[in-house]
Amino acid sequence: MSRLRTQELSLGYDDRDVVRNLDVVIPDGRVTAIVGANACGKSTLLRGLARLLAPRAGAVFLDDTALADLRTLDVAKVLGLLPQSPVAPDGITVADLVSRGRYPHQGWFRRWTDRDHDAVTRAMAATGTADLIDRPIRSLSGGQRQRVWVAMALAQDTDLLLLDEPTTFLDINHQVELLRLLRELNEESGKTIVVVLHDLNLACRFCDHLIAMSAGQIVAEGAPTEVVTAALVEKVFGLSCLIVPDPVAGTPMIVPA
Numbered sequence: 001m002s003r004l005r006t007q008e009l010s011l012g013y014d015d016r017d018v019v020r021n022l023d024v025v026i027p028d029g030r031v032t033a034i035v036g037a038n039a040c041g042k043s044t045l046l047r048g049l050a051r052l053l054a055p056r057a058g059a060v061f062l063d064d065t066a067l068a069d070l071r072t073l074d075v076a077k078v079l080g081l082l083p084q085s086p087v088a089p090d091g092i093t094v095a096d097l098v099s100r101g102r103y104p105h106q107g108w109f110r111r112w113t114d115r116d117h118d119a120v121t122r123a124m125a126a127t128g129t130a131d132l133i134d135r136p137i138r139s140l141s142g143g144q145r146q147r148v149w150v151a152m153a154l155a156q157d158t159d160l161l162l163l164d165e166p167t168t169f170l171d172i173n174h175q176v177e178l179l180r181l182l183r184e185l186n187e188e189s190g191k192t193i194v195v196v197l198h199d200l201n202l203a204c205r206f207c208d209h210l211i212a213m214s215a216g217q218i219v220a221e222g223a224p225t226e227v228v229t230a231a232l233v234e235k236v237f238g239l240s241c242l243i244v245p246d247p248v249a250g251t252p253m254i255v256p257a
Contacts, residue, residue: 003028003192004049004079004160008058011041011048018044019216021058031186031193033203036213037237042196043084045213046164049194050081076104080158084165084196086149088137094148095133098124101155123154126181142169150178154185161185163195167202175199179206200237204228204251212236228252 004026012018019041026032026049034042047053049060051067060067067075080101088097101123102116124130127147137145146169153161163182167175183206185191197203203210204224212220212227214236220227233241233254246253 003063004060004194006048006058006060009045009048009055009060010057011044011053012056013044017056017216019048019213022218024049024211024218026192026194027209028192029186029190030208031182031195031206032209032211033207034194034196034211034213035198035200035203035236040213040236041216042211042213043164044216045211046162046194046196047083050079050083050162051075052081052083073104076156076158078158079160079162080153080156081161082149082153082163082166084168088145090138092137093133094124094129094135094137094140095120097137097148098129098151098155101152101157104156119157120151120155123151126154126185127151128177143171143174146170147174147178159191161191161193163193165196165198167197167199175202182206200228200233200254201246204253205246205249224252228254 006022006024009022010017010020022045034045036042044053048055051060062070098120102119105116124133127150129148129151132140132144132148137148140148146166150166153163166178170178179202182193182195186193208223210221210224210227211218212232219236220232228243230241230243233239240257242255242257243252244255
C-alpha cells in the first residue's frame, strides 16, 4: 500500500489552475520520477505532495490521513523535501544548514545527540560535501550549493524523500552521482523517493516508476520500459525521436531524430 497518494487533487496559483483532479499513487519503496516539459505542472504536483501548496480541491493523503490534518512536525519526521531554488539565511555555514535537517527529530530544547551527529556525517559523506563544512553558503558554486541542500534533505533521515529538480546546477558527473546515490538509498533502506527531472534518459535509467505530465494532467505512468515510446515523447515534449536500449543499463534511451 502506498503511504502517499492524492485524490481528485487540484492545485494552482492566484486565479490559474495548474493541475486538476489528479489521482496519484506513489509506489511505496520505489524511486518515482515526475517528468514533462516546462510549465506542465510537475513541480506544482510535487509542492502539493509536500504540503507546500494547499489543495484547491481534493486532498493529499499520508497513510490514509489527509496531509492537511497532520502537524507540521509530524509530517517533517516522515517526509523530507528539497524544494526548487531553496534560499539559505544570510551568513549560514554548510555545517549549520545541513544540521537543520535534524530539527524535526529534536526535542523542545534542541538537544544535539549522537544520532543527529551520525545522520549529518553520513549525509555530508554521501554528497561529497564534508570538505565544505566550515564554508559560508554564499561562497559556494551553484553545484556545491545544490549538493549541500541535498545533504540537508538526507540528514532529515525520512522514509519519504521528495526532490524538485535536484540535478539543477550540477555537471553531468555530479548528476549521475546524485541519482546513483538516491538509487542506493532506495535499495539499501527502502526509502520512497519522488524526484522531478528534466532529463528523461536519466529518469529512465535510475527510476522504477515514471509519471509523465502534460498541461497539468498525467498522460502516462508506469515502468520506463512500459511507458516510454516515441509517441509519448512526441506528445509530452514535442520531440521526434527514436527509442533505443541504453547500451549500459538496457533502459529506454531517447535519441532525437
